[in-house]
Amino acid sequence: MTEALDTRELIAFRIGAQEFCVDIMSVREIRGWTPATPLPRTPGYMKGVINLRGTVLPIIDLGARFGLPTTEPTARHVIMVAHIGGRTVGLLVDAVSDILQMSEAQVQPTPDVASDHVKSFVKGIFSIDGRMISLIELDHILPQAEAEAA
Amino acid sequence: MDDAFEAIKATFFQECDELLADLESKLLLLEQGQTDGETINAVFRAVHSVKGGAGAFGLEALVRFAHVFETLMDELRAGRKPCDPATVKTLLRASDVLADHVQAAQGLVPPVEETRSAALVAEMETLTHGGAAPTAPLDDDEDDFGFTPLAIDLPGIAPAPEPAAGWRIVFRPHGRMYANANETGLLLRELGRLGPTTVALDETDLPPLDALAPEDGCLTWTIDLSAPVDEAEVREVFDFVETDCDLAITPLGDAPAEFPAFDDEPAVVPPGGDDLDIAALLAKAAAAPIAEPAPAPVSEAPAPVSAPAPAVQAAPTAAAPVTIRVDLDRVDRLINAVGELVIQQAMLSQRVLESGLARSSGVALGLEDLELLTREIQDSVMAIRAQPVKSVFQRMPRLVREVADMTGKAVRLVTSGEETEVDKTVVERLAEPITHMLRNAIDHGLETPEERQAAGKTAEGTVRLAALHRSGRIVIEIADDGKGINRERVRQIALDKGLIAPDAALTDDQIDNLIFLPGFSTASVVSDISGRGVGMDVVKRSIQALGGRISISSVPGKGSTFTLSLPLTLAVLDGMVVAAAGQTLIAPLPAIVESLTPQAGDIHHVGGVDPVIRFRDAFVPLVDVAWGMGFSDTPMDPTQGIAVIVETESGQRAALLFDAIQGQRQVVIKSLESNYQQVEGVAAATILGDGRVALILDIDTLVALRRAGGRPDLKLAS
Numbered sequence: 001m002t003e004a005l006d007t008r009e010l011i012a013f014r015i016g017a018q019e020f021c022v023d024i025m026s027v028r029e030i031r032g033w034t035p036a037t038p039l040p041r042t043p044g045y046m047k048g049v050i051n052l053r054g055t056v057l058p059i060i061d062l063g064a065r066f067g068l069p070t071t072e073p074t075a076r077h078v079i080m081v082a083h084i085g086g087r088t089v090g091l092l093v094d095a096v097s098d099i100l101q102m103s104e105a106q107v108q109p110t111p112d113v114a115s116d117h118v119k120s121f122v123k124g125i126f127s128i129d130g131r132m133i134s135l136i137e138l139d140h141i142l143p144q145a146e147a148e149a150a
Numbered sequence: 151m152d153d154a155f156e157a158i159k160a161t162f163f164q165e166c167d168e169l170l171a172d173l174e175s176k177l178l179l180l181e182q183g184q185t186d187g188e189t190i191n192a193v194f195r196a197v198h199s200v201k202g203g204a205g206a207f208g209l210e211a212l213v214r215f216a217h218v219f220e221t222l223m224d225e226l227r228a229g230r231k232p233c234d235p236a237t238v239k240t241l242l243r244a245s246d247v248l249a250d251h252v253q254a255a256q257g258l259v260p261p262v263e264e265t266r267s268a269a270l271v272a273e274m275e276t277l278t279h280g281g282a283a284p285t286a287p288l289d290d291d292e293d294d295f296g297f298t299p300l301a302i303d304l305p306g307i308a309p310a311p312e313p314a315a316g317w318r319i320v321f322r323p324h325g326r327m328y329a330n331a332n333e334t335g336l337l338l339r340e341l342g343r344l345g346p347t348t349v350a351l352d353e354t355d356l357p358p359l360d361a362l363a364p365e366d367g368c369l370t371w372t373i374d375l376s377a378p379v380d381e382a383e384v385r386e387v388f389d390f391v392e393t394d395c396d397l398a399i400t401p402l403g404d405a406p407a408e409f410p411a412f413d414d415e416p417a418v419v420p421p422g423g424d425d426l427d428i429a430a431l432l433a434k435a436a437a438a439p440i441a442e443p444a445p446a447p448v449s450e451a452p453a454p455v456s457a458p459a460p461a462v463q464a465a466p467t468a469a470a471p472v473t474i475r476v477d478l479d480r481v482d483r484l485i486n487a488v489g490e491l492v493i494q495q496a497m498l499s500q501r502v503l504e505s506g507l508a509r510s511s512g513v514a515l516g517l518e519d520l521e522l523l524t525r526e527i528q529d530s531v532m533a534i535r536a537q538p539v540k541s542v543f544q545r546m547p548r549l550v551r552e553v554a555d556m557t558g559k560a561v562r563l564v565t566s567g568e569e570t571e572v573d574k575t576v577v578e579r580l581a582e583p584i585t586h587m588l589r590n591a592i593d594h595g596l597e598t599p600e601e602r603q604a605a606g607k608t609a610e611g612t613v614r615l616a617a618l619h620r621s622g623r624i625v626i627e628i629a630d631d632g633k634g635i636n637r638e639r640v641r642q643i644a645l646d647k648g649l650i651a652p653d654a655a656l657t658d659d660q661i662d663n664l665i666f667l668p669g670f671s672t673a674s675v676v677s678d679i680s681g682r683g684v685g686m687d688v689v690k691r692s693i694q695a696l697g698g699r700i701s702i703s704s705v706p707g708k709g710s711t712f713t714l715s716l717p718l719t720l721a722v723l724d725g726m727v728v729a730a731a732g733q734t735l736i737a738p739l740p741a742i743v744e745s746l747t748p749q750a751g752d753i754h755h756v757g758g759v760d761p762v763i764r765f766r767d768a769f770v771p772l773v774d775v776a777w778g779m780g781f782s783d784t785p786m787d788p789t790q791g792i793a794v795i796v797e798t799e800s801g802q803r804a805a806l807l808f809d810a811i812q813g814q815r816q817v818v819i820k821s822l823e824s825n826y827q828q829v830e831g832v833a834a835a836t837i838l839g840d841g842r843v844a845l846i847l848d849i850d851t852l853v854a855l856r857r858a859g860g861r862p863d864l865k866l867a868s
Contacts, residue, residue, distance in 0.1 A: 037733070037843040039822075040779035041830045049822070049835060049843045054490030056835045056843055058826035087825045142826070 012098040015063040019133045033077040059090040162203045169196045185233040194223040209255040222274045316376035316402035323367040327394035340387045345377020488531045495524045496839040536571040560610040567617035572624045573719035583689045595632035629711040635704040637661045666690045728808040731776035736846040743795040748788040770803045773856045804853040
């Protein structure tokens with residue numbers, strides 16, 4: 001966890017009142033919400049698929065994935081197009097808030113208050129200007145990645 | 151260093167495949183009697199190239215075998231040895247072994263058994279060196295037949311009758327002969343194999359056009375065969391048509407009648423003349439010299455009728471197109487990009503339309519041009535991936551030989567339409583079903599030579615393999631002239647296996663289609679070749695997986711024809727655009743039988759729960775798609791929607807219930823798996839003109855899920 005590395009760039013986003021961030025290298029683009037085509041027989045956090053310049057892009061409601069209330073997307077919601085383990089997926093979040101420069105040393109371990117479900121996605125937390133930001137590990141976001149890890 | 155070496159080696163094997171394919175096709179030409187120098191040369195060159203390359207890589211077994219092969223070809227090329235049917239048979243088997251050697255060298259298969267290779271080597275060496283009859287070949291019994299015809303090399307043993315300098319054959323086919331699908335051209339070609347022939351046509355009996363009965367035979371041929379062959383051999387050529395023609399065979403010197411007029415004129419071969427009588431008539435009308443109409447032979451090459459004519463060579467060896475090798479990945483990337491382009495273009499057009507711009511505005515006109523251009527690009531790109539089915543067809547003669555040997559049946563494979571093009575992915579997946587069906591045709595369809603003769607047919611059965619384009623799809627036909635489907639037996643077997651009800655009233659057609667049911671296998675003796683119980687149902691499934699259909703027609707005693715129809719590409723699909731609970735979905739067109747508006751009286755509930763709908767006196771399950779897929783929480787009223795009758799791959803029917811049918815269109819297939827995973831009930835996705843993703847339904851899963859108890863608990867997203 002505590003690799004002695006230089007600073008890395010993170011992209012911070014908001015879901016509800018909470019702030020999260022992911023490595024900026026895994027995010028390929030950010031776009032506005034467009035209505036998705038729902039997929040049958042999929043978990044509740046799967047919003048469906050959209051057309052990203054000819055690619056069929058699955059959309060994950062990141063909040064619902066973390067166990068937060070499901071998002072009712074509006075035109076003001078944002079899709080972060082991320083690259084996760086060879087796949088391209090869209091992550092539905094409320095808004096993108098910031099780009100941060102952090103060193104690994106600033107990351108604190110996730111406090112023990114979080115549930116196991118949340119802990120499987122949150123790699124650590126850190127604070128900036130009194131705000132608490134959770135660092136997200138995207139590897140387990142897709143359902144079968146979860147299955148493989150289990 | 152090693153990598154480079156391996157890369158070169160890979161290229162060599164790639165070339166080997168091409169060379170072997172070429173070798174085989176040229177040998178087949180030889181087998182058809184086209185024994186001209188160019189063809190023999192081509193065979194020699196192919197073997198020589200394989201040997202040369204193999205030498206460079208130190209593939210010794212391959213080199214040794216190829217060397218013997220090459221030596222024999224050299225003899226044939228120089229004309230020191232005759233290229234007779236027996237020799238060609240040996241060459242064909244040698245090419246099979248050569249192909250095995252190549253595969254073994256690649257490490258794909260275990261090394262070729264020494265005895266098999268050695269036997270052929272011995273056989274070829276005998277042909278190379280021996281004028282005398284070969285001593286018995288190695289005790290490998292499969293080698294026997296290759297030698298029998300060589301007996302003619304022993305003048306001493308030939309039957310007593312003085313070897314006439316040649317024969318005059320006067321041959322007048324009756325209409326019946328043509329009706330039995332015999333062709334004069336083929337017979338003449340057959341004679342041409344025995345020696346040089348001079349052919350003259352006598353059309354004096356030909357009535358004027360208005361009095362002509364087109365199916366009668368009015369033509370008489372006089373053939374002078376100047377070769378010291380036995381009369382029996384000449385007669386053998388006409389073996390199968392003897393009863394359908396007037397035939398007189400006299401030694402050449404004795405013939406009283408002379409036809410000087412004919413001798414002066416060279417025989418004219420109209421290129422691929424397709425109608426015998428008309429062609430002759432036209433020739434007469436034009437007061438042309440004696441025409442020699444050649445009925446169109448099955449292969450695309452014009453029949454070499456008179457002499458083994460040099461003119462004939464030109465057609466098959468038409469200038470080879472210049473080609474380049476391109477990495478398949480690059481082509482695929484291009485195709486993907488063009489797919490996007492097509493979708494983007496459709497979206498743009500729709501947007502412009504929505505924006506209310508006049509159709510005559512510059513933007514709209516420009517878009518129209520763009521659309522034409524896009525379509526052209528798409529066609530061209532698809533054409534890059536299109537490949538002739540030749541690569542698959544070429545593998546079949548060998549298969550037919552092997553299966554024929556194993557079953558003890560005499561089989562002639564006639565292929566046509568090898569140049570028919572279809573998408574590469576489709577070509578690759580054609581090989582298996584065709585192999586399977588050819589085996590079936592020979593094993594189950596054709597009778598043994600004895601049975602055939604008893605039934606008044608030629609001892610040699612014919613299996614026809616044809617490819618053609620028909621209404622935007624490729625059609626593959628596999629026809630045999632065997633005994634046809636024994637419907638009584640098929641019915642009985644289906645009954646025994648519980649596949650049909652004892653009182654089921656089935657039409658002939660329905661009975662024929664029983665063979666496609668899973669677990670149906672008619673061979674009473676499970677043979678090596680087919681009949682492992684995984685029969686036609688596997689074929690049907692793999693065809694349907696490609697979005698294709700298969701059908702059969704059979705006439706007892708005359709044979710069966712299997713017809714496959716496949717889409718030209720797997721990149722696009724013909725679909726019906728339907729709406730269900732506000733969602734736009736695509737139903738694959740090949741699965742759809744018809745659509746109807748359900749009437750309240752036609753809907754029933756089995757056990758009070760599961761709805762079924764009456765469709766042509768049968769009840770088929772009714773699948774509420776929106777509810778089944780979770781798009782709506784309550785089942786819809788069937789009478790408010792449209793029922794689309796579909797047929798699943800296993801042949802079961804079901805009615806899918808939608809809100810409305812919006813139309814029919816070709817869609818570009820997009821995979822869901824590449825970025826997500828497989829979704830039950832969804833085959834793939836596509837992008838519609840409005841830019842939204844639409845799901846392509848997986849009919850089979852939908853119907854199966856319905857059978858398994860309707861709706862899963864999983865809630866739909868959003």
